[in-house]
Amino acid sequence: xxDLLIKALLDGDQAQAIIQASKLRExxxxxxxxxxxxxxxxxxxxxxKCTVEQFNLLEIMLCGRxxxxxxxxxxxxxxxxxxxxGAVVIGALEGxxxxxxxxxxxxxxxxxxxxxxxxxxxxxxxxxxDTAEQEAALAIGISGLIxxxxxxxxxxxxxxxxxxxxxIKVIAGGAALKQTLAQRLKVDFVAQNAFDGLHxxxxxxx
Amino acid sequence: xxxxxxxxxxxxxxxxxRVPVIAQVFGHAAMLARVPLSDYIRDGExxxxxxxxxxxxxxxxxxxxxxxxxxxxxxxxxVLTYRSNQYPFVxxxxxxxxxxxxxxxxxxxxxxxxxxxxxxxxxILRREVGDDVLVIGCVLGPMTLATQLLxxxxxxxxxxxxxxxxxxxLDFAVAVITRFGIAQIEAGAHLPIVFDPSASPExxxxxxxxxxxxxxxxxxxxxxxxxxxxxxxLHTAGPVTPILPFYPQAGVELANIDFSVHPLDxxxxxPRTSLNGNIKSLSFIEATPEEIADExxxxxxxxxxxxxxxxxxxxxxPPESKPENIAxxxxxxxxxx
Ligand code: B12
Numbered sequence: 122x123x124d125l126l127i128k129a130l131l132d133g134d135q136a137q138a139i140i141q142a143s144k145l146r147e148x149x150x151x152x153x154x155x156x157x158x159x160x161x162x163x164x165x166x167x168x169x170k171c172t173v174e175q176f177n178l179l180e181i182m183l184c185g186r187x188x189x190x191x192x193x194x195x196x197x198x199x200x201x202x203x204x205x206x207g208a209v210v211i212g213a214l215e216g217x218x219x220x221x222x223x224x225x226x227x228x229x230x231x232x233x234x235x236x237x238x239x240x241x242x243x244x245x246x247x248x249x250x251d252t253a254e255q256e257a258a259l260a261i262g263i264s265g266l267i268x269x270x271x272x273x274x275x276x277x278x279x280x281x282x283x284x285x286x287x288x289i290k291v292i293a294g295g296a297a298l299k300q301t302l303a304q305r306l307k308v309d310f311v312a313q314n315a316f317d318g319l320h321x322x323x324x325x326x327x
Numbered sequence: 328x329x330x331x332x333x334x335x336x337x338x339x340x341x342x343x344x345r346v347p348v349i350a351q352v353f354g355h356a357a358m359l360a361r362v363p364l365s366d367y368i369r370d371g372e373x374x375x376x377x378x379x380x381x382x383x384x385x386x387x388x389x390x391x392x393x394x395x396x397x398x399x400x401x402x403x404x405x406v407l408t409y410r411s412n413q414y415p416f417v418x419x420x421x422x423x424x425x426x427x428x429x430x431x432x433x434x435x436x437x438x439x440x441x442x443x444x445x446x447x448x449x450x451i452l453r454r455e456v457g458d459d460v461l462v463i464g465c466v467l468g469p470m471t472l473a474t475q476l477l478x479x480x481x482x483x484x485x486x487x488x489x490x491x492x493x494x495x496x497l498d499f500a501v502a503v504i505t506r507f508g509i510a511q512i513e514a515g516a517h518l519p520i521v522f523d524p525s526a527s528p529e530x531x532x533x534x535x536x537x538x539x540x541x542x543x544x545x546x547x548x549x550x551x552x553x554x555x556x557x558x559x560x561l562h563t564a565g566p567v568t569p570i571l572p573f574y575p576q577a578g579v580e581l582a583n584i585d586f587s588v589h590p591l592d593x594x595x596x597x598p599r600t601s602l603n604g605n606i607k608s609l610s611f612i613e614a615t616p617e618e619i620a621d622e623x624x625x626x627x628x629x630x631x632x633x634x635x636x637x638x639x640x641x642x643x644x645p646p647e648s649k650p651e652n653i654a655x656x657x658x659x660x661x662x663x664x
């Protein structure tokens with residue numbers, strides 16, 4: 122049955138994925154196991170398929186949506202949230218409205234067991250930092266598609282350090298930022314795609 | 328040759344007196360004239376004045392009656408946020424909350440939102456430059472307007488979950504675009520450029536493009552040609568190589584290529600379609616005039632034998648670009664006879 126769930130997820134079939142997850146629950150399979158052996162396994166397969174050259178956006182969006190749907194069924198808002206690998210705050214900075222890439226990163230992280238706090242697009246740096254502090258986040262993920270946001274990116278690390286939050290990692294992604302090196306952007310990591318960012322977080326957690 | 332003759336010759340693969348150079352100077356014209364971008368994109372007269380000043384300063388082959396990517400969606404009911412020195416963006420989409428495109432009316436270009444200001448800009452520009460310099464208006468492509476009416480993610484999901492609804496959305500977009508583009512030609516534009524970033528292979532696969540976008544572009548370009556468009560110009564950002572083979576069928580006569588497209592690939596795929604590009608937009612901010620000049624002469628020699636070329640940037644020249652870099656590109660084309 123787990124295979125059917127994985128298949129439905131990889132097909133991007135949300136309705137079918139939810140049916141399979143519910144069946145697994147009825148058969149007594151634990152929620153944690155459904156996530157690890159089903160949702161995360163499907164994501165890992167998708168990850169293995171996606172390289173920098175071969176990146177089918179629609180496929181990932183559909184799988185990500187189906188995975189998000191399954192998580193909602195497993196953990197409806199009324200139940201206590203699942204144990205996660207930690208919080209990641211994400212956003213696109215002031216003046217940048219491109220948010221497709223950010224939303225994909227969010228789905229990938231959620232499906233892999235992170236708790237994502239999305240600050241949306243056109244978000245001031247301060248708000249990202251405030252949120253990261255409140256949520257005791259592991260990392261801040263910034264998505265930048267237009268180069269005019271780079272001056273904002275350059276401030277984040279210093280501002281974090283000044284507030285005693287230097288332990289929070291900063292990851293950058295998106296077309297404008299991935300052309301530049303981490304040192305030049307003053308961030309901890311520059312991701313070439315959403316999975317690349319995920320790998321960095323996984324590694325960082327050890 | 329004047330600019331209009333020069334561009335027409337290049338597009339027809341006839342030898343122009345020199346390679347035409349069209350700099351995609353939009354908001355940069357406001358920066359150059361030191362007026363706030365938010366005024367520039369709301370006031371047709373001011374926009375035209377800034378464009379004319381930029382033309383005088385750089386002396387290239389075209390001016391643009393072009394505001395930003397939100398003109399059509401605002402006219403159709405989306406609400407925008409304006410900031411003083413940035414392009415505006417959509418705060419709430421006209422079709423959010425499942426609204427049906429059938430219930431929206433096609434905006435009247437002489438009445439709705441900023442459309443009349445854009446038409447005013449086209450009229451003033453044409454009056455001032457006549458048939459010496461190309462006056463270029465702008466419409467969005469059908470995919471981009473769809474994503475600007477509904478939001479990009481919702482649009483992509485709709486395409487897969489409710490293809491019939493998506494078809495209606497695209498058809499609505501075609502109706503808006505066609506009407507607006509024809510009005511621009513009537514107001515004095517030699518052509519409206521079709522700007523379709525959301526149809527980029529960065530976002531949708533080539534098969535999706537062929538099925539949904541191509542037939543609609545064909546409709547739009549046919550209508551523009553009938554209305555007297557001097558050149559059918561398509562501008563799609565990003566790595567467009569996989570969709571270039573569809574351009575001739577769409578009726579594209581001049582195809583923009585971004586810096587991520589190899590000019591030789593584009594030439595091979597489109598032997599009879601003229602191309603424009605493809606200096607990296609970012610380099611107008613970061614590079615030196617010498618680097619721009621080098622890149623421009625590399626392109627000029629690549630296309631020297633084939634023709635069918637307009638020297639340009641790969642996408643918009645960013646507003647904050649260094650003027651000397653734009654001047655260097657123009658100079659390279661003027662020098663190369
Ligand atoms: C679609 C698009 C739009 C849409 C955006 C819709 C939306 N809501 O997102 C619309 C039409 C609205 C738009 C508008 C504009 N755009 Co635009 N747009 C694009 C385009 C074609 C594709 C972007 C995209 O969605 N790609 C697909 C996503 C999935 O890719 P991605 O974001 O890179 O994300 C992937 C990874 O990078 C990663 N990732 C992303 N973020 C993060 C974050 C983290 C932490 C991690 C780990 C990973 C990660 O995950 C994703 C999957 O792997 C690009 C071209 C390009 N080459 O990128 C131009 C582009 C980004 N746009 C550009 C411009 C100039 C504009 C405009 C200013 C145009 C104008 N004159 O009005 C406006 C206004 C923008 C503004 N104020 O922000 C320029 C930016 C140039 C620059 N100055 O740097 C580009 C590069 C085009 C170009 N060649 O010039 N645009």
